[in-house]
């Protein structure tokens with residue numbers, strides 16, 4: 001029921017919006033939201049804020065670029081039904097590896113180690129030409145053509161992103177209720193107690209990062225089709241901070257916050273020109289982030305949830321008083 | 329051999345600069361568990377202000393002092409106005425300081441523009457020196473930088489180990505609640521330490537602008553290097569910051585000289601390795 | 617068959633010369649204990665006597681500085697904690713660190729799954745899963761049936777203690793170490809706990825650290841008293857309350873108890 005309320009307008013969007021709104025706003029927000037979801041998944045269930053999610057998305061994106069059609073003459077061409085699973089496999093493996101490195105780090109230590117891994121990867125892509133083609137990276141990447149339509153086609157890409165987002169949300173909620181998901185949340189709450197149950201802490205941590213690699217990888221693949229290029233700048237500090245901002249604005253306590261944050265971010269990014277000097281976008285987004293952190297640390301998702309709850313309570317009350325009136 | 333000597337000296341120079349930047353970062357973290365992601369922005373602010381003052385007055389020393397002062401004031405304002413209100417919530421402080429660093433960096437870009445600044449040196453610091461024993465020539469400013477780092481290190485050590493203020497800081501590192509219970513004005517102590525750490529960053533900024541140069545991006549470069557230095561050396565320990573700075577500075581220069589392609593990656597590799605086997609850093613205390 | 621006869625002969629726990637040193641300080645010094653199968657043993661001692669440290673060494677939370685532990689004849693001194701747990705050794709903690717973000721049922725499910733296997737499963741389990749049923753049975757045993765869907769963070773202090781015991785009863789516990797389960801309970805909650813303790817099946821050996829004399833003496837058939845990390849006295853509850861040493865260091869020091 002609830003899902004239907006949400007799904008119908010989302011499915012109807014391509015028939016209402018023009019190409020600019022559909023592609024620049026809706027599709028972009030969905031793709032950013034998926035990558036941010038991989039961050040808020042880790043934050044919500046493992047209690048770790050990871051700065052390495054763009055790295056994971058980037059690994060999937062680079063895989064698609066390397067094994068797909070591009071105009072820089074680097075890589076091997078493979079059919080998309082091989083390169084897509086390969087991309088996800090790499091991002092999952094990289095996620096597991098990062099989880100293993102950070103297995104004993106919590107809180108700010110986890111932030112620092114993932115940030116360092118992210119920046120190291122950025123520098124690595126700039127230096128490596130054989131696989132990553134240095135700082136110029138890949139351009140002219142084209143999305144696969146299935147049954148005569150390119151997946152980059154505005155409404156096709158939108159539906160693809162929407163479907164991926166929906167699958168990602170469903171996967172997250174299933175995984176969170178699975179035994180391994182419960183173990184992950186137990187590690188978040190009391191790692192030493194998890195060991196006392198006879199469960200090694202490393203496995204849930206590695207699994208959580210690997211799973212976040214799957215989600216981030218999905219976002220990364222869509223993003224490289226969307227942008228039609230990828231380079232060291234796509235995995236640099238800018239995008240890393242952007243995704244963090246999106247997740248924080250949306251709210252780190254609930255996975256769905258990521259999409260809320262992504263819409264706000266994309267709208268600000270697109271229409272900041274009309275509000276302030278285009279060059280001062282960073283001041284604007286920095287202020288928004290600061291205000292959210294100061295007044296609503298659980299993000300817009302929590303604000304919205306509170307507002308809905310309040311509205312419900314009011315409705316309930318007025319409904320009651322109405323009933324009382326009819327009774328008397 | 330000559331190359332090796334020069335590279336080593338360059339590594340030590342860089343280590344000195346990294347130490348100046350990281351010591352303030354580590355000091356703040358050590359007392360209040362705040363990871364100040366705006367540390368790099370404060371460093372850059374100090375550098376810009378120092379440059380303007382040197383241009384205006386011609387006095388290099390005054391430039392250093394004003395750069396440190398500007399950063400100290402900004403740092404105190406950040407702690408008093410924003411971070412102090414969320415004391416104890418480390419994640420929130422980290423996120424807030426990221427926001428501050430984004431805004432500060434953008435405002436500085438707006439005011440000082442995207443160009444590169446280099447502070448003009450006083451006569452005694454310009455030119456070079458033929459080093460005795462080693463037989464290689466080396467720039468005065470870089471030698472002064474190393475001396476300055478040693479002096480700052482010793483002074484910090486003295487401040488923390490031998491003064492009353494230092495005793496309060498040390499007690500606070502071990503047990504904040506105890507300090508509060510004893511009636512120390514912990515809020516003001518935090519602001520003072522934040523100002524001190526920021527002053528170190530500001531001075532490091534002016535010195536970076538003298539020995540090298542500064543531009544937008546310098547903030548991130550030094551924030552990242554500070555992070556790596558304290559991760560390697562151990563958060564909150566001045567000795568750890570010195571050790572970390574030495575390791576990172578030397579590794580970076582050797583990497584650049586002998587394996588230019590992957591020099592930076594090499595540095596981060598060291599860090600990841602250390603974190604994986606010793607999460608609290610070489611000289612850090614275990615969290616549990 | 618041979619296992620049963622072996623168990624009948626071997627004590628549930630046989631502790632020889634166990635010690636634990638923190639730096640230069642021995643928190644537990646050269647303790648010997650023989651606890652028979654099915655026995656209800658109370659461990660008494662003033663604050664800082666080393667009771668919790670002794671448990672930590674027995675379960676493998678901390679490594680022993682000296683001595684040996686045998687459980688049902690098997691030397692478990694070198695086993696890591698999870699292997700001891702798999703052999704049937706369970707404990708509760710004096711200071712409960714529970715999973716505040718999980719529900720009571722999920723916590724108990726995880727405790728069951730950790731022992732029965734399958735905690736690595738990446739899709740949700742069905743309500744009819746045997747492990748879910750076991751978790752629900754545990755909740756009932758621990759007196760938490762009504763709170764089974766509640767979040768752990770919402771539980772009262774007493775309920776958290778009950779949940780601790782529920783977790784410890786997961787799988788097939790053979791030796792149960794309880795660290796001050798009554799601490800912090802309201803007078804109304806205490807009888808419930810005593811009932812839970814006395815209702816534990818007889819084949820489970822119970823070792824109980826307890827400050828509440830009433831609970832300790834009423835639920836145990838043998839008492840060991842520690843003082844400053846060392847053994848002070850042994851005996852039945854009746855003997856212990858009359859023991860001069862014990863009266864002096866323990867009962868005497870806390871008159872009114």
Ligand SMILES: Nc1ncnc2c1ncn2[C@@H]1O[C@H](COP(=O)(O)OP(=O)(O)OP(=O)(O)O)[C@@H](O)[C@H]1O
Nearest residue numbers: 638642643661662663664665666667668669670710
């Ligand atoms: N991890 C540790 N490091 C250092 N000393 C410890 C540690 N754990 C316990 N101690 C010391 O060992 C001694 C025994 O502590 P323990 O917790 O075993 O006592 P206890 O008998 O359980 O006391 P209580 O009745 O208060 O629970 C105490 O002096 C305590 O300070």
Ligand SMILES: [Mg+2]
Nearest residue numbers: 667668669710
């Ligand atoms: Mg105890």
